Amino acid sequence: MAQPITVIAKNFINLLYPIHCAACRSAIDPMTRTGLCNICETKIKRNPKPYCPSCGRSVTSVDDICEECKITRFAFDRAWSACLYEGVLKELIQQFKYKGKLSLSSVLCDTMTGFIKDNKNIIEGTDLITFVPLYNDWLNEREYNQSGILASAISREFMIPIVKPLEKSARTKRQNELPRAERLTNLTGVFKVRDKGSLNGSSILLVDDVMTTGATLSECAKALKEAGAKEVRCITLARGM
Ligand SMILES: [Zn+2]
Ligand SMILES: [Zn+2]
Numbered sequence: 001m002a003q004p005i006t007v008i009a010k011n012f013i014n015l016l017y018p019i020h021c022a023a024c025r026s027a028i029d030p031m032t033r034t035g036l037c038n039i040c041e042t043k044i045k046r047n048p049k050p051y052c053p054s055c056g057r058s059v060t061s062v063d064d065i066c067e068e069c070k071i072t073r074f075a076f077d078r079a080w081s082a083c084l085y086e087g088v089l090k091e092l093i094q095q096f097k098y099k100g101k102l103s104l105s106s107v108l109c110d111t112m113t114g115f116i117k118d119n120k121n122i123i124e125g126t127d128l129i130t131f132v133p134l135y136n137d138w139l140n141e142r143e144y145n146q147s148g149i150l151a152s153a154i155s156r157e158f159m160i161p162i163v164k165p166l167e168k169s170a171r172t173k174r175q176n177e178l179p180r181a182e183r184l185t186n187l188t189g190v191f192k193v194r195d196k197g198s199l200n201g202s203s204i205l206l207v208d209d210v211m212t213t214g215a216t217l218s219e220c221a222k223a224l225k226e227a228g229a230k231e232v233r234c235i236t237l238a239r240g241m
Pocket of ligand 2: 056
């Protein structure tokens with residue numbers, strides 16, 4: 001039997017322009033939406049339940065506050081992370097963030113929105129969605145904010161408006177390059193809301209790509225609350241330990 005024209009066309013395109021899995025570089029079907037092979041897609045490690053009811057870290061029993069949260073007070077109300085920042089996902093986030101691989105946005109955004117669909121309490125009652133800003137110069141060099149892309153996907157999927165009230169007023173050292181004590185002070189006072197009072201009484205979902213100590217999210221949440229937000233919940237794609 002003759003092959004349908006779409007199959008012939010697809011094989012022809014494949015021959016001319018072979019595309020490769022963003023993680024392992026093996027050849028993949030050019031029609032694949034995610035930019036990942038099937039094997040790598042299954043290697044993305046989910047953050048295993050149950051979660052610390054404060055910071056979203058994986059803990060051993062339900063309602064267990066993690067060791068970190070017993071000594072730290074965050075300005076946000078609660079945080080969740082969809083996956084663990086390791087292996088394939090770590091590689092993908094780094095390519096997305098630092099190497100301009102925007103083709104990865106669909107797999108990363110789908111992972112994020114899929115997690116929220118499975119955990120509806122993250123989004124219930126949310127009035128506005130926002131994201132962690134980059135320092136302006138840095139944004140211009142790279143021309144996009146990975147957290148903004150994730151936040152836009154959530155906004156579209158759940159039909160909740162996205163706003164950008166936060167500004168980062170100084171360039172800071174990368175959090176992951178600093179010892180713990182410095183991470184907690186590196187960001188003090190760096191995030192600001194320009195239009196004070198603009199968020200009066202609203203419940204906000206704050207989006208970022210990776211959470212490590214929680215200092216960035218906490219500083220942003222503090223600024224949002226000072227500007228009138230009633231509640232700030234946080235969601236990140238990945239959790240680093
Ligand atoms: Zn692969
Ligand atoms: Zn915790």
